Amino acid sequence: ILNVEQSPQSLHVQEGDSTNFTCSFPSSNFYALHWYRWETAKSPEALFVMTLNGDEKKKGRISATLNTKEGYSYLYIKGSQPEDSATYLCASTAAGNTGKLIFGQGTTLQVKP
Amino acid sequence: DVKVTQSSRYLVKRTGEKVFLECVQDMDHENMFWYRQDPGLGLRLIYFSYDVKMKEKGDIPEGYSVSREKKERFSLILESASTNQTSMYLCASSHRGQGHQPQHFGDGTRLSIL
Numbered sequence: 252i253l254n255v256e257q258s259p260q261s262l263h264v265q266e267g268d269s270t271n272f273t274c275s276f277p278s279s280n281f282y283a284l285h286w287y288r289w290e291t292a293k294s295p296e297a298l299f300v301m302t303l304n305g306d307e308k309k310k311g312r313i314s315a316t317l318n319t320k321e322g323y324s325y326l327y328i329k330g331s332q333p334e335d336s337a338t339y340l341c342a343s344t345a346a347g348n349t350g351k352l353i354f355g356q357g358t359t360l361q362v363k364p
Numbered sequence: 365d366v367k368v369t370q371s372s373r374y375l376v377k378r379t380g381e382k383v384f385l386e387c388v389q390d391m392d393h394e395n396m397f398w399y400r401q402d403p404g405l406g407l408r409l410i411y412f413s414y415d416v417k418m419k420e421k422g423d424i425p426e427g428y429s430v431s432r433e434k435k436e437r438f439s440l441i442l443e444s445a446s447t448n449q450t451s452m453y454l455c456a457s458s459h460r461g462q463g464h465q466p467q468h469f470g471d472g473t474r475l476s477i478l
Contacts, residue, residue: 300465
């Protein structure tokens with residue numbers, strides 16, 4: 252994988268459903284994986300930065316895992332709420348890249364009340 | 365909280381005009397970035413700067429230039445605007461590092477070139 256790829260591109264769920272998205276990234280020379288949430292009319296907001304294989308991070312009902320050997324990360328949302336509706340972006344960076352991120356195209360989540 | 369401020373939320377310019385997009389951050393970050401976001405393509409890096417007067421091309425620098433005369437300010441310049449530069453432009457900043465520092469974003473400028 253040369254680029255960062257996210258799936259699905261969009262997702263519609265009912266309030267209370269749990270959901271997850273996938274981010275695939277180049278595993279060679281990997282340094283860090285970022286997740287951002289981008290709500291409409293706001294700026295993207297950092298959720299997590301993970302660097303180590305097996306990392307798991309949690310923020311309220313949102314959690315993320317990292318597998319650097321196979322090059323994927325999952326973002327989980329437990330009990331989705333309408334305020335979780337947003338585009339979720341992941342981005343990876345390789346060692347020596349001085350902070351440059353390669354972004355995926357995002358997963359847009361719509362939570363229906 | 366980190367504040368990244370972009371000069372305009374919406375901007376309409378004409379083909380051939382020279383366009384300046386300004387970005388200011390208040391957290392003494394070394395790194396600053398300019399991205400554009402187009403439907404289905406995600407954020408694409410135009411230019412970034414890791415120090416005053418330092419700049420590096422990103423993935424899509426053609427038709428753009430940048431200026432960083434002061435640490436807190438990073439300007440994106442469209443030398444001669446064209447319709448294919450109609451897009452959402454996002455500025456971001458972060459502390460120096462190899463990529464484990466989160467980026468902090470401005471609200472974006474939606475630029476239309478007529």
